[in-house]
Amino acid sequence: MAVDKNMPVLIVDDYSSMLRIIRNLLFELGFKNITEATDGREALKKLNRDAYGLIISDWNMEPMSGYDLLVAVRKDEQMKKTPFIMVTAESKVENVVAAREAGVDNYIIKPFNGATLKQKMKRVIGDF
Amino acid sequence: MSNEVEETNSLKLVTPGHASSETEGRSVDAGPGDADCSPDGRVPYMMSQIQETLQTLDTAVDTILGKVEELHSKYEREGLAENPVLDACREITFACCFHDLCSQRLNIVLKSLEEFGDELTDGSNGTREEASILASVGESETRSATQDVQGGGSLLNGPAMTGEGLSQEDVDELLKSFEEFN
Incomplete structure (x- = not known):
């Protein structure tokens, strides 16, 4: 089944430039329903208010990290199945393992390019 | 443009905010002027x-x-x-x-x-x-769950130095091994 490009996507990063980079690519891919948050806590508030079809989050943010957001999302009955892609500069094995064990669907290392993000999105939400 | 150059400790210090230009030898913005070295x-x-x-x-x-x-x-x-x-x-x-x-x-x-x-x-x-x-x-006291995960070291290390850390291909392989294991 084709992906509904009108689905709401939540992007989370504490750097406005990263939000802009990811938003621009999503727009180009046809995803126009995009919401932004600058840390896990703000993202969680938005997730509690609305349902999202995909979360793309950074790891290293304050006060609530992307990892803590992932754990909170997976614990919540309503949102635990929401696809979650981590986009981060944290590139140690233990980070990837911890994220995987917490239930991340895919993991992108910064710096990245449009092709990588598109490819990982397809793996997580299906072809579009 | 003229810079406010002052002689301090044998180094020519340029007041912060002003670009260093001329000078033979060592004209560097080496510190907070003579305010507090x-x-x-x-x-x-x-x-x-x-x-x-x-x-x-x-x-x-x-x-x-x-x-x-x-x-x-x-x-x-x-x-x-x-x-x-x-x-x-x-x-x-x-x-x-x-x-x-x-x-x-x-x-x-x-x-x-x-x-x-x-x-x-x-x-x-x-x-x-x-x-x-x-x-x-x-x-x-300020440790988050991210830092305490698995009781190991911090998971907040920032970008790895060149040659250290996993590449995207390594990450893909690692994630694939999880899928195979499951």
């Missing part, structure tokens, strides 16, 4: 330099992305989706990831300098060991 004075000076750099990076990236977005919209409106300019726009956009990565590195240095400055201040009131103990207590 003690370690206590240099740490805040170094921190302010880094903060200024972070601010400059923010402004520059904002301008670059703004212009690229303008260009991108213009070419897209004209229906030139396969235009090489659009490809260049995409590449420039993703190259701007440097902002996040460089800022993270600079923030690590900034935080270390702040802790170092605190230790110096605390050290003047007590012993270095006491300051170190106090710093580590503060550190443990």
Whole structure:
């Protein structure tokens, strides 16, 4: 089944430039329903208010990290199945393992390019 | 433009904010002028330099992305989706990831300098060991779940140094091995 490009996507990063980079690519891919948050806590508030079809989050943010957001999302009955892609500069094995064990669907290392993000999105939400 | 050059400790120091130009020999912006060259004075000076750099990076990236977005919209409106300019726009956009990565590195240095400055201040009131103990207590109190995961070391390390850390291909392999295992 084709992906509904009108689905709401939540992007989370504490750097406005990263939000802009990811938003621009999503727009180009046809995803126009995009919401932004600058840390896990703000993202969680938005997730509690609305349902999202995909979360793309950074790891290293304050006060609530992307990892803590992932754990909170997976614990919540309503949102635990929401696809979650981590986009981060944290590139140690233990980070990837911890994220995987917490239930991340895919993991992108910064710096990245449009092709990588598109490819990982397809793996997580299906072809579009 | 004339710089306010002053002679201090045999180095020609240029007042912060003014570019160094002429001079034979060593004209460098080496510190906070003659205001306070003690370690206590240099740490805040170094921190302010880094903060200024972070601010400059923010402004520059904002301008670059703004212009690229303008260009991108213009070419897209004209229906030139396969235009090489659009490809260049995409590449420039993703190259701007440097902002996040460089800022993270600079923030690590900034935080270390702040802790170092605190230790110096605390050290003047007590012993270095006491300051170190106090710093580590503060550190443990502010640990998040991210830092405590699996009881191991911190998972907040920032960008890896060149040659260290996993590549995207390594990560893909690792994730694939999880799938195979399950």
